[in-house]
Amino acid sequence: MPTNGETVRRACGEDFDAVRVTADLAAPALAALGPRTGPVLANHTTRTWVFLVPPDSAPPGRWTLGVRVMPCGAAIGIPPIGATGGRDIHWAVPPGRGVTYADYLKRILTGPLPPAAGAPRVDGQTSTTTPASARRAAPVRPRPLSPALLKVGELLLAGHSDAQISKELSRSVLTVRTHLRQIGNLFHAPNQALKAAALLAGGHLPPPTVQIHAPDLAPVDIAVLRVLAGISRDAELPVELRPTGPFLDHVDGLRERCAARTDAHLIALAATWGLLPTLTSLATAKEQP
Template sequence: MTTRARPRPVLSRWDMPHWMPDSSQTLPARCGEDFTAIRVPADLARPALTALGPRTGPVLANKTTRTWHFLLPSDSILPADWPHGVRVMPKGRSIGIPPLTTTGGLDVHWAVPPGQGSTSPADLHRVLRDPRLLTARAAPAPAEPPAAATAPVRAAAPAQPRPLTSAQLRVGQLLLTGASDAQIAEELGLPVGIVRRHLTSIGRRFGAPTAARRATALLAGGHVSPPPVSMLAPDLAETDLAVLRVLAGLTTEDDLPEDLRPTGLFLDRVDELRERCGARSDPHLIALVAFWELLPNLIAPAAASGKEQLP
């Protein structure tokens, strides 16, 4: 079922919570006093937002830090066992609140502006605990997975996969270059919502809920080739390769060293690898690894030989 974008209502100042800035600047507000903020890694936040649908209240996103904040009422009764990487922000911690009109960009902006509803702590907790949304906790694939299996993407492509549309292929190719949703939309002359719909369709097709796993599915299935780069591959330790395998969905967090199993430390290591490799995003990092042939069988033979071409 296709998720329809919710129309944005016309809101007056009286509809806004008291902590919204009455200016054109991003201003600080205190967690635990004005609201309860749940920080979620971007790779989990976007599919969680889709799963919550119209039940979602205010949500902040930041592409630079790759973190989102779901803002709940300050008197919310919260579950205790949030997944690794998800954090209830401490009381008194300040976070930036942008103006209502700030709905895009690299820095903090509204993924869902206030005034449209309130997020249920129980619903958010349930969605974030869904194993299909977890980057480093998915279970191994069953012996005979269904077509829309949600186990980690493996290097070998499914037998006779359904072909992607030409639009999905072009969106996927640009995803591997590190382009944002907005940049892909501008390059292809499409609305951002259509680009996100294509990315969601790719994820559902291959059981790949995160951007990095979509890159793996596109490459391992031979659907697109990694963009060529002139930079030589950096020297990576075995621990670095283990982190990359987990990020790509080729293995689970059980294959990580114990000191990296807390998701926060794992994400810090991913950030370091992105900087060392010159990657603009997690999918771009996966594409670079494929181009450098650092992980065996990450890229399909047809794509590696250049025989697979975009229509």
């Protein structure tokens, strides 16, 4: 740590790996990690945060849009430990409080968990926004979605990745991601599972037709599906599943048991099997004469 009151440059890969995250993703990730987060740097001028993780634990490259693992040797500015505010680089979480593990951070940044209530915003204030997982699926929009958005949404429900949708529709991956972002903005749905739930609950798309039968699911499995779809609150989960890691592990297990390719596909399958009737009641009502 610098002792002369000035920011010093340190190379990634020696004492730490560095994961650079855009400001819009940083606060939800920090809230999901919990109170034992390791060192986190913030820079409000560039609107980027940097999570410092143990060295050699995060291979360089892009995890998802807006998240990049800095390459070995890249210089990171390290401010004095007392620098905990301001517009330029400072500590959002000072060293010494805990450790951020790269595998958990990756799952949070690329996984289904939305922001939590009371999460610190990038301006240092506290957000009182209701967490997306505590909101019900978005209500029906009076204006129908465009054919392009509906086609992308249909493939999303079928479990296609961005690249697969791009190939299927002969569109660039950037265009596909733009359409997915538009769907998310319409329904305030920040992840795949909530986008799928909103498309189904609003009657914009029907659940996909599948030949496989639903596996035998326990009540705790249904509770996880309901939270993943934004129908129930996190507080309705069993205590042992409320930490981020166990919840994500349970979702991974459900995807495998249900032969679901993605979180969105898992929600769509659950709706097809009648496990999430809230998501299909409005669509069924629309079909009534």
